[in-house]
Amino acid sequence: MNELKVLILDDESRITEKLKYHLEKRKFNVFTANTPNEGFAVLEKERPGVLILDVMLPGMNGLDILKKVKQEYPNLEIIMISGYGDMDMVIQAMRQGASDFIRKPFQIMDIQLAIERTEKFLLMQSKLEAAENRGALVSKELEGMIEKDFVGDSPQIKKVLQMALKAAEDGDVNVLVTGENGTGKEIISRIIHFGSPRKKQVFAPVNSSAIPETLLESEFFGHVKGAFTDARDEKKGYFELANKGTLFLDEIADMPYALQAKLLRAIEENRIKRVGSNKEIPVDVRIISATNKNIEELIDEKQFRIDLFHRINTIEINIPPLRERPEDVLPLLKHFVKDIAKRKRKSVPGITPALVTKLQRYHFPGNVRELRNMVERAMILADSDTLQPEDFPLRGEDTAAKPALTNGTLNIDEHEQQLIEAALKQTEFNQTKAATLLGISRDALKRKIKKFNIEIVKGIGLDE
Template sequence: MDKELGKILIIDDDEDVLLAAKMLLKKHAKEVLIEKNPKKIPFLLNNDAYDLILLDMNFSKDITSGKEGFYWLEQILDKDPQAVVIMITAFGDVEMAVQALKAGATDFVLKPWQNEKLIATLNSAAKLKASYKEVSQLKQTSKVLQESSNYAFKDIIGNSHQIKEVFKIIDKVASTDANVLILGENGTGKELIARAIHQKSLRKDNVFIGVDMGAITESLFESELFGHKKGSFTDAKEDRAGRFEVANNGSLFLDEIGNLSMPLQSKLLTAIQRREVTRIGSNQAVTIDIRLICATNMPIYDMVGDNEFRQDLLYRINTVEIHLPPLRERSEDIGLLAEHFLQLYNNKYRKNIKKLAASTIKKLEKYSWPGNIRELQHAIERAIIMTDSDVLNPEDFFFLAQKPDTNNSVEADNFNLDDVEKNVIQKAVNKHHGNISKAAKDLGLTRASLYRRLEKYGL
């Protein structure tokens, strides 16, 4: 028999009523909990979630007025505004039960009840609860989708051999549910690759949720990923689904996963292994079904060797790896990308710039693009804003001149700590001809710490 009524909580100070209801309903519900003392309601609601709550209107202190029932109804709805509460009342208190409906109860049943009537009432209430959950999930999903929908462009552009190899891997892996790890420098388009995998997958009609792990503080990690219950901490003013829940049946993209501390890596691994999450302030685990895609610009295998990234977590997230080439290694794609951004910002700024001069494209192809596609995008945008011509010429990209030799010492009277640190790091990297491990050792840093500083200073 289907247990379609879910988890039921029954509160009544009459033990006979409790036992009779439990005997009847356990055939139809996943779980039936009974409680004689209404004062335990706050504790019960804090520690679990219930699909249906049956609440007596009159308790031993006040057996006729229904005030206690109204009081506890208010407490339940204050804790969970979407709680489905069915009031239990005697035959003579129908008028009071109607008042309870106005106060937020879903329905009422008369005692002694007819078994078939009680089951029918609870079935209707269960459908209402299911609709509440669906609406809540849709609202949460819609909110997160709005937040994550603002990205630069939807299509991956390129004809180079390197990017075609990436396309081949996407085609092979997309239709599976294998976890994917995307490796590449900042600005190479890791999120676009993740979205392409989702769009070619069997989950394409469900949500794609992206999370920038580098932007989440330690204190907000669990709330953002796993969700929280109202009142579980100071700013928790309403129940909130975490990104894992919102991404259920879809794809979850965890960007910059290499930035997570070891304690947060452990929490993430637990959720991935168990395929369930528990909101802060709740003891109820929520089962999740997601396609996991992760990305990082960090040297993640070196980090495993330095005990800065969990090897067991790496095994979980990299069933398939995709290495994205930097833009300097696919220079033949630069003209295509530049033309794309030309059209994009022509439309955005209502300009009518016809093309990039051939000499401009040659200049762009010779530049090393340390910021990759993102830097190219910003360069085109800036040139379009500043030019007075209808053609983008080399002089419109004067700001792309190669950086001056950073081997020179910082001026003796420059005591800016950032400048000094940047100069020392550059010297160490140059000394070891780009060998990050040796440079980090000279500087007394871990490889991961040195990579973060290289990114900070754009080196």
């Protein structure tokens, strides 16, 4: 099958089906939709490279769809079809970013040629992008597979990723990912799986601390009918279900001691026995484990088996907490702001330098997850187009921070300047708000800013 995914959106199913039939024969990967809603659902799910779009659709003009699609999927190439192909329409469509235009009635050959032209363009674009992204962290393809973007600028996170990609290459080596809650252990584990030769097989995340202890063995290894009171049917366990794929054991340190020995045997021998059976079943799984605990301490306390530890940590990847890599705060912040705006269909708000500084100084006990939650909260509650420090109340922060008199003098001018600077800072240099806070008019504030030669810091745009 040709790699290129093509979506045909036309209200006449006769046309979509006919095109699908012919284009599939030419080895394109074809999807069809007869309404805009169906079309958007396919775009979201399949992320095609090319959209063949009818100009006239019931309920929504094709040009409006073109505009909306280009906003949401800027890299999608669009070939417009129309039975009303007047020049005006062609020009408008091209202006709005359509890459080609075909008039009804058309020959299949016309469409095929248009797709091939577009395909060449896409190929050129992806080469350019690859060149641009040489410094990027994870390829778009891999991000697509893990369904999440992986972001960061710090040398620490780049090293983590480099190790993950190395571990991925091997396909069989067991990996232990360590780090505090919310540092990205699961996302790294997904990168290891989906970057590996096992990528087409299952990635099975299991959190054993969420399973009642009595069921753990049968959940992992399965059971035969009648093995225990509730075993009415035979059942496969995680090892069999994840066969040829990856078993992701989250919170491995919480695994009960008794089960650890059984897990060790399964990993060492690549065979399991279902509960209630003596038959050995061969299994082939890669184990990626994760923990936020210090397993060596647990070994000393006899809560974790050292032999299992050696089996699961052939490669150990430690993700440092966010507070130790403040360079990642800005790229993550920008990423979450854009991502959440897209999901909530809102415009992307700006970010002020003071907000970035505030967050870079914060200790983030909940790490990247906490940052994401903060952004989501701020974007729901904030009422300005720019996110301000006060939209991000931090744990342990005195939210009613007042400007303090710091220099101990009684000189009125100096105190006046200090108060103005504090008010400006507190309001993210919004002069109207600062004036209100100071109880003076905006003009009076402007005069004083000039008098004291106070520097005004502008907001950071997302696209610089």
